[in-house]
Amino acid sequence: MNPYPPWLNAGDNAWQLVAATLVGLMSIPGLAILYGGIVQRKWAVNTMLMAFTGFSLVLLVWVLWVFNMGFGSPLKLGPGILSNFVGKPAPILGHATQAQAQIPLLNGTMPLFRFPLSTLAYFQFVFAGITPLLFLGSVVGRINFKAWLIFVPLWSTLAYSVNAFLLWGGGWWAQHGSLDYSGGYVIHLAAGTSGFVAAAVIGPRLARDRARAIPNNLPMAAAGAGILWLGWNGFNGGDPYFAGADASTAVINTNLATAAALLVWVVLDMWFGIDRKPTFLGAVNGMITGLVAITPAAGYINGFGALLTGLIASTLVWLSWNKLSKVKPFSKVDDALGVVHTHGVAGLAGGLLVGLFADPSIIVYLGSGSTANVSYAGLLYGNPKQLLWQAGAALTIIVWDALITFLILKFLSLFMPLRLPNEVLETGDLAVHDEEAYPIDTLVRAEGTRPPSALPRSTTTAAPQTQPTSPNPTSSS
Amino acid sequence: MKLITAVVTPPEFETIKKALDIFGITGLTITEVFQRDLTGANHDQIYRGQRFHVDLLPHIRIELVTANHDTTDILHIITKLTSPRGCAENIWITPVETLTRVRTGERGTDAL
Numbered sequence: 001m002n003p004y005p006p007w008l009n010a011g012d013n014a015w016q017l018v019a020a021t022l023v024g025l026m027s028i029p030g031l032a033i034l035y036g037g038i039v040q041r042k043w044a045v046n047t048m049l050m051a052f053t054g055f056s057l058v059l060l061v062w063v064l065w066v067f068n069m070g071f072g073s074p075l076k077l078g079p080g081i082l083s084n085f086v087g088k089p090a091p092i093l094g095h096a097t098q099a100q101a102q103i104p105l106l107n108g109t110m111p112l113f114r115f116p117l118s119t120l121a122y123f124q125f126v127f128a129g130i131t132p133l134l135f136l137g138s139v140v141g142r143i144n145f146k147a148w149l150i151f152v153p154l155w156s157t158l159a160y161s162v163n164a165f166l167l168w169g170g171g172w173w174a175q176h177g178s179l180d181y182s183g184g185y186v187i188h189l190a191a192g193t194s195g196f197v198a199a200a201v202i203g204p205r206l207a208r209d210r211a212r213a214i215p216n217n218l219p220m221a222a223a224g225a226g227i228l229w230l231g232w233n234g235f236n237g238g239d240p241y242f243a244g245a246d247a248s249t250a251v252i253n254t255n256l257a258t259a260a261a262l263l264v265w266v267v268l269d270m271w272f273g274i275d276r277k278p279t280f281l282g283a284v285n286g287m288i289t290g291l292v293a294i295t296p297a298a299g300y301i302n303g304f305g306a307l308l309t310g311l312i313a314s315t316l317v318w319l320s321w322n323k324l325s326k327v328k329p330f331s332k333v334d335d336a337l338g339v340v341h342t343h344g345v346a347g348l349a350g351g352l353l354v355g356l357f358a359d360p361s362i363i364v365y366l367g368s369g370s371t372a373n374v375s376y377a378g379l380l381y382g383n384p385k386q387l388l389w390q391a392g393a394a395l396t397i398i399v400w401d402a403l404i405t406f407l408i409l410k411f412l413s414l415f416m417p418l419r420l421p422n423e424v425l426e427t428g429d430l431a432v433h434d435e436e437a438y439p440i441d442t443l444v445r446a447e448g449t450r451p452p453s454a455l456p457r458s459t460t461t462a463a464p465q466t467q468p469t470s471p472n473p474t475s476s477s
Numbered sequence: 478m479k480l481i482t483a484v485v486t487p488p489e490f491e492t493i494k495k496a497l498d499i500f501g502i503t504g505l506t507i508t509e510v511f512q513r514d515l516t517g518a519n520h521d522q523i524y525r526g527q528r529f530h531v532d533l534l535p536h537i538r539i540e541l542v543t544a545n546h547d548t549t550d551i552l553h554i555i556t557k558l559t560s561p562r563g564c565a566e567n568i569w570i571t572p573v574e575t576l577t578r579v580r581t582g583e584r585g586t587d588a589l
């Protein structure tokens with residue numbers, strides 16, 4: 001007996017499943033606790049629950065129809081871009097998922113997959129799953145939980161499928177040579193755009209919450225941020241689909257750009273920040289900026305390119321965060337955690353920088369015999385057209401995702417309020433879920449139990465009543 | 478001199494602090510406390526299917542010492558900015574024997 005079909009490579013399959021799991025960890029618990037720790041104390045439960053439910057919802061629609069819309073055969077909608085815009089929806093629930101993976105439009109442009117379709121489907125799912133969780137950061141603190149549960153699957157179906165198909169499924173922009181190594185456009189530019197539009201359509205948080213948007217748990221945010229960084233080794237390292245040399249290039253480039261971007265942000269805070277002081281949350285912003293900016297480029301550029309990508313992107317996003325956010329329309333929209341900057345602007349910057357830094361000597365797939373090595377050249381290596389294709393793909397993603405997000409939310413608003421009522425926003429988690437992040441056990445009593453004073457003396461515990469741990473009531477009401 | 482003690486909700490505290498600031502009353506001490514809710518606006522929490530009853534809600538206790546002739550005005554400000562929630566004992570006033578500013582050694586109203 002043999003566990004391996006002839007086309008399967010155990011190393012590739014093992015790496016792909018590990019990489020997928022690393023990316024999954026970025027969502028839960030990574031983003032759940034990063035966002036859960038950064039939001040106000042009264043919104044921690046709501047934020048974490050939206051992260052966990054969003055992740056689950058995407059997997060259901062993913063196997064039912066979205067995977068094939070992103071990576072299946074094209075749906076012929078019309079001429080030009082419409083002929084290769086999105087794939088035909090179909091479920092992937094049968095035994096065929098054990099067969100060799102393939103992306104129909106990419107046959108011949110890359111080596112044959114050496115793992116089964118289930119591996120490809122799960123690997124691509126964790127990317128689809130994290131995207132709504134990223135733009136969750138724009139709408140926390142006021143979105144109606146029910147609206148979130150409906151918005152996420154609709155957005156995956158109508159927006160993410162198109163993003164993925166155009167750039168990864170062999171769609172129109174992929175055919176023209178637009179590059180997106182791991183989702184600078186498909187995921188981050190999309191999340192930044194959609195989050196910003198959603199924040200605008202849904203409306204702002206309470207004025208009092210915006211004025212006092214203080215985090216409730218920075219160590220928890222640190223844990224989430226760390227999981228994001230190291231999880232990104234799977235995010236970018238898994239995207240060549242093979243555990244080869246390009247995966248290694250992608251991993252080290254990812255870390256290099258991130259370290260550079262983090263340090264740039266800290267230094268900029270120290271030189272030009274409001275109080276000229278280094279801040280931890282600034283460092284996290286810089287880290288995310290570096291991770292996002294290197295994402296479209298990781299396995300196409302060399303180490304110099306990665307270093308420059310980190311430096312340039314972090315500077316741009318720092319300016320965007322601190323200066324652009326003060327002018328319209330950015331000042332008018334309550335993008336709670338600044339997703340439009342750290343994901344939108346960073347993803348766009350990274351995507352355009354690929355058009356400059358893509359190095360033809362960095363080999364994605366080795367040629368054999370008559371076929372040449374697969375590699376790409378940017379403007380700095382004599383291919384100015386690459387920058388044009390990068391800009392075109394970015395524009396398509398921005399326009400499509402903004403439009404779809406707007407339409408879905410306007411449609412949903414016919415049936416339900418998108419924003420929770422003010423009196424619910426005053427209380428937060430307790431009003432929405434009857435749970436809070438840091439309940440004080442000395443103040444509550446289980447329904448149906450008698451108060452301690454009514455108990456017979458022999459059954460009362462000898463332990464002295466402990467003082468409540470210093471609660472912070474100001475932020476919970 | 479009088480010690481004014483008021484137990485208010487956190488949102489009320491913000492406006493009271495601003496108002497007192499406008500009238501030049503800057504010195505005040507606060508404590509985070511829990512007050513038994515008398516209005517029935519208390520709530521339940523549910524963890525793992527078990528319902529828990531909470532009737533003690535977070536409040537802010539404001540304490541400030543003031544000269545006798547200011548007492549009525551300050552009381553008026555706080556009362557105006559406290560919503561009528563049914564808690565009759567929200568504000569109480571107690572006489573203060575003396576007050577000392579440790580830094581300067583000033584006593585009585587000079588130390589306010």
